[in-house]
Amino acid sequence: MDWLTLSLVSAFSLASADAFTKKWLGDYTARELVVIRFGFTGLLFLPILVANPLPPVPWQFWGWVAAAVPLEFIAMLLYMEAIRSSPLALTVPYLAFTPVFTALVGLALLGESISAKGWAGVLLVVAGAYLLNVEGIRSGARAGRMMAPLKAFARERGSQLTLAVAIIYGITSVMGKAALQYVPGRVFGPFYFVLLGALALIVFSLRQPGIGRVMWRRPGAHLLVSALFMAMVMTHFMAIERIEAAYMISVKRTSLLFGILYGAWLFREKGLGMHLAAGALMVAGVALIAL
Numbered sequence: 001m002d003w004l005t006l007s008l009v010s011a012f013s014l015a016s017a018d019a020f021t022k023k024w025l026g027d028y029t030a031r032e033l034v035v036i037r038f039g040f041t042g043l044l045f046l047p048i049l050v051a052n053p054l055p056p057v058p059w060q061f062w063g064w065v066a067a068a069v070p071l072e073f074i075a076m077l078l079y080m081e082a083i084r085s086s087p088l089a090l091t092v093p094y095l096a097f098t099p100v101f102t103a104l105v106g107l108a109l110l111g112e113s114i115s116a117k118g119w120a121g122v123l124l125v126v127a128g129a130y131l132l133n134v135e136g137i138r139s140g141a142r143a144g145r146m147m148a149p150l151k152a153f154a155r156e157r158g159s160q161l162t163l164a165v166a167i168i169y170g171i172t173s174v175m176g177k178a179a180l181q182y183v184p185g186r187v188f189g190p191f192y193f194v195l196l197g198a199l200a201l202i203v204f205s206l207r208q209p210g211i212g213r214v215m216w217r218r219p220g221a222h223l224l225v226s227a228l229f230m231a232m233v234m235t236h237f238m239a240i241e242r243i244e245a246a247y248m249i250s251v252k253r254t255s256l257l258f259g260i261l262y263g264a265w266l267f268r269e270k271g272l273g274m275h276l277a278a279g280a281l282m283v284a285g286v287a288l289i290a291l
Contacts, residue, residue, distance in 0.1 A: 006239035007251035013232035015258030017225050018092060022083050023266050024221040031207075032214045033080035034073070035200050040215050040226040041233075042197020045190040054183065054191045061182040065192070068175040072196060073203070075168040078161045086158020088263035089275040093128065093256040094162035096282035099249065099289045100125050101170030117288045124285030129153075131278035173249075185237030193233060250287045257283065 001009075017037075025033060082091045100122050153159050180188055204211045215222060239248045257279045263269035 001238075003239045003242035003248060004251060006235045006242070007248050008254065010232050010235040010239060011252045011255035012258050013228045013235065014252070015092070015255040015262055017228035017232060018083055018255075018259055019088065019262035019266055020221070020225050020228070021080070022088065024218065025225065026084050028084070028214070030077050030081040030084065031204055032211065033084065034076045035204055035211055035214055036222050036225065037076060037080065037229060038193065038196040038200040039212070040197070040222045041229050042194045042200075043215075044226055044230050045193045045197075045233075049190040049194050052187050052190065054187060057182045061179055064175050064179040065195070068172050068179070069196065069199065071168050071172050071175075073200070075165045075172065078168075079165045082158040082161035082165070086156055086161075087267065087269045089260045089269050089271065090156050091158040091162045092259035093275075093279050093282055094159055095166050095169070096125050096128065096253055096256055096279075096286050097163060097166035098169045098173065099253075099286050101167050121285040121288030124288065125282045126285075128278040128280075128282035128285065131274060131281065185241050186234075189233045189237045193230075250283075250289075253283050253286045 021033060021037075025036065028036070104122075183191070201212050236248075236252065239252075257276065260269075260272070260275045260279050263275075264272040269275075
């Protein structure tokens with residue numbers, strides 16, 4: 001299977017896991033959803049890790065992992081809260097901001113230059129985010145119409161949370177790339193999610209004893225959601241080993257388009273045409289940034 005097909009499968013798997021999480025597990029707390037996403041998925045990855053154990057690694061590897069893990073927990077908590085509380089069409093597209101923040105952080109901290117195509121991509125992503133909240137701009141004074149999408153974003157907590165997630169993922173993507181200098185992706189993926197799953201059960205059990213029992217509340221739904229999430233992780237690393245990361249991530253961001261379609265299908269979310277147009281703009285912007 002070529003890298004493009006793998007990237008599209010990864011995108012579709014992520015969007016499907018998000019949609020079915022909202023559909024079947026929408027009454028769970030964000031903390032319980034993190035236990036499912038990390039804990040149950042970690043159980044599925046455990047046999048793969050046993051068959052392909054982590055090789056000896058230098059201390060730098062553990063430093064990158066230790067720095068990334070707390071951010072992964074924060075990001076997943078925010079993301080699960082966003083999915084359960086807001087329409088998919090107004091949450092998942094904001095993940096397209098991840099490469100925007102990566103580019104800006106690189107410019108500010110590392111002095112990395114951004115090309116004209118890169119800046120055009122940033123503008124397209126921002127324009128797409130504007131269009132996501134455009135429904136309310138048809139009436140009122142011109143100044144009020146221009147501010148309506150910003151006011152809509154201010155009202156939509158899920159959009160705000162997902163934007164915060166995009167910022168965090170812009171940081172952890174750099175950390176993950178650093179860790180992959182020492183371990184192949186096909187080994188790092190299972191190891192990382194077994195680690196995240198074990199830590200999720202330990203950390204959340206300290207705050208909420210017995211939370212691990214949630215994994216067996218709806219085992220069929222948990223198995224499907226976790227299997228989709230596992231498929232996303234595996235195809236992600238298989239694709240990224242075959243092509244430069246920037247190209248793979250730009251294709252994977254089509255997950256936001258799948259998410260918009262799921263929102264219209266499963267939850268009868270309105271404004272499909274406008275949301276798809278906005279999502280397409282954001283994907284085009286991500287592609288320009290990647291290139």
